[in-house]
Amino acid sequence: MLNYTIRRLLFAVPTLLVISFIIFAILDLAPSDPTGNLPLTIPAEVRAQIREALGLGQPFPIRYMKWLQQFFINEPLNMMEQWWGIQIGDSANRLRVTSWATRSPVVDLIVERMPQTLWVVGMSYVLGILIALPIGVISAYKQYSIFDQIGTFISMIGFSVPTFFTGIVLIVIFSVQLGWLPSIYDTTLQVTDWPSFWKQVKQMMMPVFVLALFNAAQIARFMRSSMLDNLNQDYVRTARAKGLREQTVVLTHVLRNSLIPVVTVIALGIPQVFGGAIITEQIFRVNGLGQLLIIGIEGADIPLVQTLTFIFAVLIVLFNLVADLLYGILDPRIRYD
Amino acid sequence: MHILKKTLLATAALALVSVGTANAASDGKRGMDGQLNILYWQAASILNPYLSGGTKDINAASMILEPLAYYDETGAMVPALAEEIPTPENGGVSDDLTSVTWKLKKGVTWSDGTPFTAKDVVFSAKYCMDPTGGCNASSNFSDVDSVEAIDDNTVKITFSVAKPFPYGPFVGTTAPIIQEAQFKDCLGAKAPTCTAANFGPIGTGPFTVTEFKANDVVVYAANDKYREEGKPAFATAVFKGGGEAAAAARSVLETGEFDYAWNLQVEPEILAQMAAAGKGTVVTSFGTSVERLMVQATNVDPALGDKRGTIEGGVHPFLNDPAVREALSRAIDRQVLVDAGYGKAGQVTCNVLPAPAVYVSTANDDCKVQDVDKANKLLDDAGWAKGSDGIRAKDGVRLSILYQTSTNGVRQGTQALIKQMWAAIGVETELKNISASVFFGGDQSSPDTFQKFFADIEMYTNNFDGTDPEKYMGSWTCKNIPSPANQWIGNNMPRYCNAEYDALVAEMGKTASIEKRAALAMKMNDMLMQARAMIPLIHRGNVSAHSNTLLGVRMNSWDSELWNVQDWTRAK
Numbered sequence: 001m002l003n004y005t006i007r008r009l010l011f012a013v014p015t016l017l018v019i020s021f022i023i024f025a026i027l028d029l030a031p032s033d034p035t036g037n038l039p040l041t042i043p044a045e046v047r048a049q050i051r052e053a054l055g056l057g058q059p060f061p062i063r064y065m066k067w068l069q070q071f072f073i074n075e076p077l078n079m080m081e082q083w084w085g086i087q088i089g090d091s092a093n094r095l096r097v098t099s100w101a102t103r104s105p106v107v108d109l110i111v112e113r114m115p116q117t118l119w120v121v122g123m124s125y126v127l128g129i130l131i132a133l134p135i136g137v138i139s140a141y142k143q144y145s146i147f148d149q150i151g152t153f154i155s156m157i158g159f160s161v162p163t164f165f166t167g168i169v170l171i172v173i174f175s176v177q178l179g180w181l182p183s184i185y186d187t188t189l190q191v192t193d194w195p196s197f198w199k200q201v202k203q204m205m206m207p208v209f210v211l212a213l214f215n216a217a218q219i220a221r222f223m224r225s226s227m228l229d230n231l232n233q234d235y236v237r238t239a240r241a242k243g244l245r246e247q248t249v250v251l252t253h254v255l256r257n258s259l260i261p262v263v264t265v266i267a268l269g270i271p272q273v274f275g276g277a278i279i280t281e282q283i284f285r286v287n288g289l290g291q292l293l294i295i296g297i298e299g300a301d302i303p304l305v306q307t308l309t310f311i312f313a314v315l316i317v318l319f320n321l322v323a324d325l326l327y328g329i330l331d332p333r334i335r336y337d
Numbered sequence: 338m339h340i341l342k343k344t345l346l347a348t349a350a351l352a353l354v355s356v357g358t359a360n361a362a363s364d365g366k367r368g369m370d371g372q373l374n375i376l377y378w379q380a381a382s383i384l385n386p387y388l389s390g391g392t393k394d395i396n397a398a399s400m401i402l403e404p405l406a407y408y409d410e411t412g413a414m415v416p417a418l419a420e421e422i423p424t425p426e427n428g429g430v431s432d433d434l435t436s437v438t439w440k441l442k443k444g445v446t447w448s449d450g451t452p453f454t455a456k457d458v459v460f461s462a463k464y465c466m467d468p469t470g471g472c473n474a475s476s477n478f479s480d481v482d483s484v485e486a487i488d489d490n491t492v493k494i495t496f497s498v499a500k501p502f503p504y505g506p507f508v509g510t511t512a513p514i515i516q517e518a519q520f521k522d523c524l525g526a527k528a529p530t531c532t533a534a535n536f537g538p539i540g541t542g543p544f545t546v547t548e549f550k551a552n553d554v555v556v557y558a559a560n561d562k563y564r565e566e567g568k569p570a571f572a573t574a575v576f577k578g579g580g581e582a583a584a585a586a587r588s589v590l591e592t593g594e595f596d597y598a599w600n601l602q603v604e605p606e607i608l609a610q611m612a613a614a615g616k617g618t619v620v621t622s623f624g625t626s627v628e629r630l631m632v633q634a635t636n637v638d639p640a641l642g643d644k645r646g647t648i649e650g651g652v653h654p655f656l657n658d659p660a661v662r663e664a665l666s667r668a669i670d671r672q673v674l675v676d677a678g679y680g681k682a683g684q685v686t687c688n689v690l691p692a693p694a695v696y697v698s699t700a701n702d703d704c705k706v707q708d709v710d711k712a713n714k715l716l717d718d719a720g721w722a723k724g725s726d727g728i729r730a731k732d733g734v735r736l737s738i739l740y741q742t743s744t745n746g747v748r749q750g751t752q753a754l755i756k757q758m759w760a761a762i763g764v765e766t767e768l769k770n771i772s773a774s775v776f777f778g779g780d781q782s783s784p785d786t787f788q789k790f791f792a793d794i795e796m797y798t799n800n801f802d803g804t805d806p807e808k809y810m811g812s813w814t815c816k817n818i819p820s821p822a823n824q825w826i827g828n829n830m831p832r833y834c835n836a837e838y839d840a841l842v843a844e845m846g847k848t849a850s851i852e853k854r855a856a857l858a859m860k861m862n863d864m865l866m867q868a869r870a871m872i873p874l875i876h877r878g879n880v881s882a883h884s885n886t887l888l889g890v891r892m893n894s895w896d897s898e899l900w901n902v903q904d905w906t907r908a909k
Contacts, residue, residue: 031785033778038390038473040777041802044788044826046475053471053526101382101389102551103529104536109551171584175592183584183592184376184577187553285579287380287553295380295552300774 001328004336005321012317019313020071023306024064032300034100054100067306070097075107099304101295106307109292116187117281117288121273124208128215129266135216136223136262140231141250151220158217163210167283170206181206185286207284211277215269222265226258233257260330267323271315368559368572370907373887375899376595378585380552380578385535386511387465388528390473395510396599397555397576399897401448401540402513405439405458406504408895410622412693412804414504418442418453418514418541420490423503425849434499434849439507441490447516448545448560455486460517462494462506469525477505477512477802501849502805509803510897514541543569543903553578563903570906583607589882590617596884599898602747605680608880617885621681623878624894625692625809626800628683628751630740630872632656632665634832637739637791646791647820648832654734656793660719661736662869665794667715668762670707671874674754678747679875686876690862693804695851698859701866704873712762721763729763737765741785742796743773751796751874781824788819790830798877799828804895807845807854810861813870814839833870 034054035047055063074094081088096105135155139148175183182203191197230236231254239249278290285291289308296304328334381397383389405419414422420440423429430437445453462484465472472478482497484506494506506512516539523531537546541564544557555576559569577595585598590611601608601619612619636651644650655661671685687701721729721736729736738759742748749770756766769792771785776797784791801809811817812828815836819827838861845857865871881898883890889905892898 031778031780031783032772032774033780035390036774036776036778039392039802040797040799040828041476042390042473043476044828046473048826049468049475050471050473053469053528098529099382099551101391102535103383103385103388104532104551108532112550113553171587171592175594176587179592182594184580184588184594186577187550188548188556188575282580283584285577285584287550287579291579292552295382298774299382300778 001325001336005325008321008324012321016310016314016317020068020306020310021064023309023313024067025060027302027306028060028063030300034300034302037299066095067097067303070095071307071310078105079107097303097307099296099301101299101301101304106304109304110289110308110311113288113292116185116286117274117290120185120204120207120281120286120288121211121277121290123204124211124277125215125269125273127208127212129219131212132216132219133223133262136220137227137250137255137258139220140224140227140258143228148224151224155217155220158213159221162279163214163277164279164283166213167206167210167280170210171283174206183284185284187287207277207280207286210283211280218269219262219266222262223258226261227254230254230258256330260327263326263330264323267319267326270319270322271312274315275312365567365570365906367561367563367567367569370570371572373571373574373902373905374595374597375574375576376585376588376598377576377578378580378582378598378600381549381555381576382552383535384538384546384549384555385515386513387470387472387474387515388535390511393578393599396897396899398513398538399510399542399899400544400557400574400576400902401538401542401546401560402510402515403540403542404509404513405441405507406509407900408509408803408893409900410891410893410895412895414508416442418445430503434501434503435497436493436495437500437503438487439492439494441492442564443490445541445564446562447539447541448562449516449539450562451516451518452489453514453516453541454489455492456489457514457517458492458507459484459486460520461512461514464515464520464524464528465512467525467528470528472528474512476808477507477509479505481506499847501846501854502807504803504805509895510900511802516540544574547573565903568903574902586611586882589884590614590619593617593884596887597890598882601880601882602682603880605676605678605682608680612882615885617882619681619880619882620890620892621878621880622892622894623684623692623876624800625690625806626798626877626879626894627686627689627691627873628796628798628875628877629689630665630874631787631790631795631797631830632662632869632872633790633793633795634834634870637793639791643821646789646832648818648834653793655721655731655736658719658721659869660715661721662872664712664715664762665759665764666704666869666872667708667712668758668764669704669755669872669874670758671705672707674751675875677754678750679877682878682880683875684878686873687866688862689799689865689871689873690806690810690858691873691876695855696806696858696862698862698866700859700863707758709758709761716762723763727760727763728765735765736763737767738794739767739769739792740794740796741769741771741776741792743776744770745773748796786825787830788825788827790819790832795830796874806858810845810858811842813861813865814842831870833865833868835864835868838864 035050074096077088099106135151139151142148171183174181185203189200191200236254239253278294281288281290293308328336377393379393381394383394384398386395386398403417406414406416406422409415416422418441420442423437423439441455447453465474466478480496480498482495484494487493519534519539523534536549543560543563545560547558548556557574559572582601583603586601586603586608588595589598591614593616633653633656635646635648636653637646641650675683675685685705687704688698690696716729721731724730752768759766775783775785776787787795813833815834817827817829818832819825841857841861845854848854879894886908888908891901893900
């Protein structure tokens with residue numbers, strides 16, 4: 001297993017390099033321009049100067065190599081310096097990956113946004129799983145019962161109604177009509193005592209619910225079908241014939257086997273948590289990683305978009321590996337060595 | 338795949354940009370009114386306006402940094418850090434119009450307690466004029482020869498040419514004064530490395546930054562060193578960003594969570610519906626923005642290769658006919674466009690120079706009323722006869738127009754309406770929209786930029802900063818025509834070229850008297866309008882909304898909407 005993991009990690013290096021090159025090339029070829037959104041009152045000569053100051057005057061390979069150096073050497077060095085409080089070389093003049101719109105290091109922007117994204121999107125994922133698993137299990141066990149029908153109906157709604165619609169409906173009901181919940185997420189709120197904790201819960205409620213509904217719908221359907229596959233297997237009949245209690249049969253034997261594909265699906269979905277939820281974040285102004293990405297795309301902030309998408313790529317590669325490893329751990333029939 | 342899909346949807350969900358603001362006097366104590374909540378649906382990225390031309394960034398910074406003088410809501414200059422506005426009459430502007438001398442207010446301190454002096458003004462000019470810094474306001478400093486401190490409270494700006502309107506540097510919030518002590522190591526190429534200074538500039542204005550999260554939120558506190566007693570009335574302020582215009586309007590007009598929301602380009606009916614909730618007020622102001630059609634004068638046939646869209650490529654096959662241009666303009670019902678897409682935020686106009694009032698011509702006002710019969714007659718008389726498909730043609734040339742603009746809900750609505758109106762006079766229209774960052778971006782390799790203008794008609798809004806139209810009217814001289822020779826740089830998109838017009842522009846550069854300048858500007862406007870180099874459609878205003886409990890808003894299109902935030906108070 002260890003050998004396998006190391007081999008996969010080594011293979012990931014060239015894969016990620018190729019991915020980073022492709023992302024960079026696509027962004028470079030895209031005909032958007034960082035000065036494109038500036039007011040028209042800024043004349044073309046000034047725009048040319050701005051582009052030059054951003055480093056756009058250099059040829060493509062040099063800009064790519066610079067980014068590689070900044071991302072793979074300068075940023076880790078800087079991170080080490082910050083963690084351990086030491087100085088490595090000439091850190092004041094070391095160039096970090098710098099956003100064009102904010103002129104500040106991209107990694108700092110990402111770190112600043114992690115908390116709200118992980119809280120809101122991560123919480124909705126956890127909540128989604130917690131809701132989905134029991135619903136999936138019960139729906140499958142009592143297939144075609146009223147519970148199953150209702151569960152299917154809600155799943156279909158969660159699955160097919162887009163988040164920008166549910167989000168706005170919730171705002172209209174809970175913020176505009178009832179005035180119970182804030183429609184705008186306050187990212188400066190510090191949780192220090194019970195009242196501020198309650199405020200945080202209140203502002204998280206709507207975005208978390210919207211996303212949890214969507215996530216739960218997906219996972220519940222997976223869980224249900226996986227359970228159904230297993231419930232009709234021979235080993236279930238054997239277990240029942242042995243006289244095991246129904247609870248043991250379902251929760252120990254069937255559930256454990258059914259969870260294998262579901263766990264894989266859940267692991268593969270985790271990178272999306274870090275990717276943020278672009279639309280939901282915009283609607284509730286959570287201003288996490290998703291909103292950062294969309295602003296970067298709109299403003300043609302190439303270093304920002306490049307770094308963010310590359311980090312997503314790393315996470316996707318990583319969690320694919322995690323899913324494979326989990327599969328091996330959960331299912332003794334699968335051995336990688 | 339998911340991310341991509343979401344991205345596309347979100348892009349579609351987002352819309353456009355522009356500027357504008359409103360007021361009452363405070364006689365209370367500083368900080369007595371608690372917190373002011375401001376919502377800009379585009380979040381502030383940086384608080385150094387010299388490194389960002391974005392309106393949101395300039396406005397967010399305008400609460401901290403001050404220029405020597407502001408433009409008020411009428412477009413008149415009011416002193417901020419200056420004692421008075423220098424003019425030729427008070428001796429502030431030299432007789433040969435090549436220098437201007439500003440007297441600074443005495444006893445002003447920065448928010449860190451150090452004194453504000455003329456050296457800071459000199460430094461701010463040096464900062465922006467450094468060619469490697471990529472300063473966004475450098476056009477404010479064009480033709481500046483030197484900026485010198487005569488003494489601690491006097492600054493002399495010398496120009497290399499005569500400047501009849503010498504108020505480019507340090508007038509308006511695009512070019513404020515920054516502190517030398519804070520930015521001295523941030524000149525030129527080092528500008529972006531000073532993140533701490535760019536995110537938290539020390540200013541002389543009513544507020545200071547306490548927390549800044551780029552592209553998200555700015556938290557301010559009242560500047561306790563602010564020079565005006567008892568101001569600002571708010572102890573803290575929050576400048577939140579994100580979302581889109583309709584949601585921003587909702588949070589002021591319907592939920593009342595925020596006090597002020599900026600740039601609400603929302604469908605007029607929806608905005609009216611929200612305002613009916615009675616929590617807030619929609620405010621508008623009109624600056625110089627005009628949504629106009631640019632009419633292509635040159636041939637854009639792809640077969641021309643490198644000569645496409647240039648003077649060398651020859652004249653346009655049918656838009657070179659004045660009758661066709663006039664008919665296109667007369668066929669448009671501008672009021673319908675206003676009602677459908679702009680509501681209170683738009684007015685019908687027949688000029689590209691719609692304001693200030695002293696510059697506005699009335700010679701072209703007959704375009705305000707649609708006249709389809711006259712348009713049809715013009716085309717009939719000019720020999721453009723309708724074919725079997727209902728489209729007019731002459732000598733094998735069909736009146737078939739490619740009409741492009743940037744991607745934006747309101748613009749696509751306008752396009753669809755104009756297409757119908759032109760169909761009524763036998764003109765076929767093909768519509769095209771291009772993402773704003775491509776259309777307005779200067780990518781040389783893209784055929785879809787507004788400078789290349791590989792279409793017959795293109796539509797967008799343009800305006801000018803401040804109140805002086807000289808530079809703006811200078812856009813349509815022959816040398817400003819974009820072409821491969823000048824890397825497609827230049828603002829003369831319609832490729833209008835007229836020696837007589839160029840002479841008027843040159844004359845305006847030498848004329849100081851405001852009456853004569855106004856007469857010249859009007860004459861230039863009328864020449865452009867009668868040649869129909871451009872077809873003006875809508876004089877666009879800025880729309881914002883404020884809570885009914887917020888007093889003192891004086892909506893301003895000539896400067897930052899937050900220009901008088903020090904005077905804002907909370908109703909008791």
